[in-house]
Amino acid sequence: MFIEAWDYLAGHQTQFLAALWRHVALSASALGIAAAIAVPLGVRLADARGTALVAINAANIGRTLPSLAVLALVMPIMGTGFAPSLFALTLLALPPILINTYTAIRQVDPDIVDAARGMGMTALEMVRKVKLPIALPVIFAGIRTAAVQVVSGAVLAAYIGGGGLGDFITAGIAMMALPQLMVGAIPATLLSLGTDALFGWIQRALTPAGLRTR
């Protein structure tokens, strides 16, 4: 079966590379947009208690929603294709990043913030030079969770015409063509594992040596 899968892959190289590229592009854009929204939002929310409660609760609910349900809900509104998939995946990536950013910024020792204020830093400087660097490992842990979720979710995007490696899987299941199915499923698994490993490595690199566990 694996030999047949290899033959199928060799015969459909351009198609495969296009799907792989689309998968990565879709995931990376969704993650990038989500981080660009959620990190600044999380930083702002950390200083705004009332709104924060609402936003964090909403994010916690958002986190529990099934990925496929979210993708499916977008379809009747936005139709199929790259844009609806990107939108749905961005929605899925927001909650973990937002929750981690908010929590991490809130956990920065108030004495340190006080000291920064005493040194005459402006609010923006405190965020940039003090709060963000301290919170970075935890924020990045959220980005890592979101990244794996997005790569995984992007497989499901095949259902709403998002393309990517899921196309091989859905077509493989529909026609019960196992080699084709493997050509989608195995690279998707490797991509997800690779993403987790890569982001884990960056996360470690961002953590000050003294704070590393294991």
Added chain:
Amino acid sequence: MKWLINHWEDVLIALGEHVTIALTALVIATAISLPIGIWAAKNDRVYRVALAVSGFLYTIPTLAFLALLIPVVGLGKTNAIICMVAFSLMILIRNVATGIREVPEEVTDAARGMGMHPAEVLIRVELPLALPVIVAGLRIAAVTVISVTVVGAYVNAGGLGTLIFSGMSNDFAPKIWTGAIAACALAVAADLSLARLESRLKARTA
């Protein structure tokens, strides 16, 4: 809306199926995770190996996992349930082990001093005190399993995903809406009710 009024029975059947599959997976996953978690709590090496293996399984994309199981077990409920059990292991094992490890040593020492057998210490002291953390894991696992069940419909496991997929292939939005919203509601309901149980248990053990 009209479709929902005429087909509410189908929706209820799908919902019932969804809950049954998810619960089955959760029960099996707990039955596997509990002994492994207990063992892992006492043994660092077991902990590392168990988390590495289950963490690996947890990272595999849902649809890819279901697809990879097809050559082994074919289509159907078994396929989806194996996938869900595999996804829940990491969370459950981790929380069982963490929960037991967080029991203060003075407490287990006292229990031993009272002449309790190690098995008694485990059943009467450690597990009850670890319960809030175990339920916290169960909560995440429940949400995960409900989410995977939606995709499981694609390998003919049944459940609410069936409505979504049939709505998609017939381009019939009401079916998609119903399936997707019901699945979301189920996940949120499971999350909230287990969260309540968790905080109640926490209040009791604190």
